[in-house]
Amino acid sequence: MPADGVPAWLVTCYRDVRQVLTDPRFTRDDLHAVGVDGANAEVIGNPESIFNLDGTDHRRLRVTVQRAFTPRAVETWRPWVAETVQHAVDALVAAGPPADLVAGFTRPVPFAVTSRLMGLGSPGGADEADVHRWTEAFLAAGDRGDGTAAELAEFTAFAADLIARRRRERGEDLVGRLVRTADEDGGIPETWLVQLVCGLLASGNDSASGSLGNALVYLLGERRDSWPSLADPGTAERATERLLHFIPLGDDETTTRRAVEPVELGGRVIPADAVVAVSINSANRDRAVFPDGLDDDLDAPLAAPTLAFSAGPHHCLGAWRVRLEMREALQRLATALPGLRLARPAEPVTWLLGRTTRSPERLPVTWA
Template identity: 30%
Template sequence: MLREDVDVLGPQALDYPVPRTDPLLPPPVYAELRGHPPVRVRMPNGRPAWLLTRYEDVRAALADPRMSSDFLQPNFPSLNPVPPSPGAFSFVRMDAPDHGRLRKMVTSDFAMRRMRELRPEIEQMADDLLARMFESGKPADLVESFALPLPSMAIARILGVPAQRSAVFQQCSRTIARADSTAEQASAALAQLAALLDELATAKQSEPGDDLISRLVHQFEARGELTRFELLAMGSLLLFAGHETSANQISISVIHLLQNPDQLAEIRREPRLLRTALEELLRFASLKQHDLIRVTAEDMEFAGVHMAKGDGVITSQPSANHDPSVFPDPDRLDIHREFNRHLAFGHGPHACPGASLARVEVEVALERILHRLPDLALAVDLDQIPFRHDMLIYGVHALPVTW
C-alpha cells in the first residue's frame, strides 16, 4: 500500500531516474539539490522515495544500520527488473546477521593478497585479448574485444566456471542489468545462471578444483553451513557483479582519458601516475547510478528531515562523488587529485567485497592498453557512442576504437 504522502508530491515532483544531459557527467540538477536536505522524488511506479545527493549524507546513510538493504520490503526503491524473492541477490540485499554470515564466506577470495597472486594471470589474459584484437584488425569494439571479456574471464577463473561458458553468463548479466528488461526476462536469466552454477557445484562435489565454488561446496555446504540455494544465489551475484562494473569502468576510463589528452600524455610519460589516476577515474565515472538503495527500518531523523519507517532511500553515488565540498572542481578529471575519498565501491558493511579485484582488473587493462596502443583513438565521434542510459550500471554498450 502506498503511503498517504504520495499525493503531496504533486505534478511538479522530480521524477527518478533523472536524465543526464552530458553523457560523461552526472545530471546537472544534482548540483542544485546538493544545496538542500534530501528531497522526495517519484519512482517510475509512482511511489515516493528520498533522494540523497550530498557526499556527507550518502556516506552516512550507507553506514547507518537503520537503513535496510532488504529488498523484500514493500517500498524498496529498486529499478532492477528481477522480482524480489528471498535470497535472490544473496548478501547484497540482506541485513545482519545473514549478510555477515554469507559475505564472510567469500571475503578471503577477494583479499588484496589473493588479487596480487592472481595478477599475472589477469595480465596474460589482457595480453591475449589484445593480440586477438590486433589480428582481427581495426576498427574494433573495445567493449566486445577486451573490456567485457577480461573481467569475465577473471571472475570465471576465481569461481571455477569453464571459459567456454562465459558467453552464457555475460548474456544473462546484460539481461539482468537492463532497466527495460521485463520481470520474466530477468527472472529467466537469473534462473539460467543458477542452473549453470548448480551443474558446476554438483560436478565439484566429486572433482573439486582450486576455485571458490569448490571451496563453498566442500567447506560450507558439506558441513550444513550453506544451502545449495544460498550457494547458487551467491555465485550468481558474484558472476554478475564481478564483471559488469569492471567492464564498464575499463571502457569509460578509456573515453575519459582520450577526452583529456594532456593528462593521458602525462600517464604515458610517468606510468606511476596510473595508480592515482585510477582512483580519480573511479570517482569521476561513478557507474553505480541506481544501485545504492535502501529502505528505512524505523522512524528516524536523517540529514534534517523526518523519514518514516518503510521509506525508500536512494543514495546517489554520481552526485556524492561530484560534491564540491569534498572534491574541489569535481567535474574536472584530475589525475593528481589527492585524498580521494570517493564512494565508487560504496561504504559501510555493504561496501563492495570485490573492490581489490576491480582495481587490479582496471589497472592492468589501462596499463596494457596504454603500452600496446600508444596512438589509440575513438573510431567515431563521442555523440555516436551508445552510452548505457538504459542500464543500472552506467558505461557504454560499445566503444569503436582505432590505432
C-alpha cells in the same frame, strides 16, 4: 522518490550518504514489504541476494565470502590478471588498426578473468555467449518478458550445477573456495549460495567491462592529451580511482535503505520505517568534498574515499577486481599504444541500455 514510486527521503551530499550506507539503523531488510523492488533487477530485487540480506543473515554470508576472498588468495590472482590483460593488448596490437575496443578489449578481458577466476573453462563450464545472455537477463531493469525468465532459470540451473560439481571435484577457483567455506561454516541456504555465484559471475564481469569501456570513452574523447601519461603505473592507479569515482557505471540514480528507528540525518529526523534513497553519483560529485571534479588532474588523489563501490557492510565484494583490471588495462594499453585515438571522434556514442549498468556498445579506434 525511487523509481518504484514509493515515497522516500532523497539524500545527496557525501557526508549524509556515507552515514546512511554505514549506519546499522538503516537497513535493506524488508524493503519489499514497503513496495521497493529494486527496479526488478535480479541482482537487486531478489530477497535472497546478498545485496538484500542484512543483519545476522548478511553477516553470516559475508563472513563466508570473505573467507574465500582472503588477501592471500587475491595476491595469487593478481599476476595472472595482469597476464590476461597483456595477452589482450598483444592480440589487439597484432590485429592492427582499426579496431572496436569493446569487441576486441573491454569485453574479452573481463570474461577471460571471470572464466579463470570462477573455473568456467573446466568441463561443464560456460562460454562468452552464455555469460553475456545470462548477464543481460540478470541485470535487466524494468518489465521482464518470458525470454528473460527463461534465461534466468537457465542461469540459476547452471550455477547450481557448478556448485554441485565443485563439491565433488573441489578446486582452488573462486566457486570451489566459496563452496568449501560455506560447507565448513554451515547454515548457508543453497539458494543463497546459488544467487551469490550468479551475482559474482554476472555483476563482476559486467562491472569490470562497463567501467573500463566508460573510462576509455572519456579518456580518448575528452582527455586525449593525458592518454600517454597512463603508461606510468602510479598515474594509472590514481587515474583509475578518479575515473571509477566520477564516471557512474549506471544511470540508476539511487540505492535504498529503510530506517529501523528515528535517525537524525543532515539536521532532519528520519522517522522509523521511512525509506531513504541515497544518490551515490551525487555524493561523489559533492563540491564541498570534491571541488575540482573529474576534469582536474588525473594524477591527483581523491580528497575522500570514493563511494563508487558503496560503503559499510554492503561494500562491493568485487571492488578489488574492477580496480585491478582497469589499472592494468589502462597502463598496458597506454604503454603499447600511446597514439590510440577515436576513429570517428565526432560520431555519437551508442550506449547499451535497459539494465542496471550503462556502457558503450562499440568504441571504434585507430592508431598510427
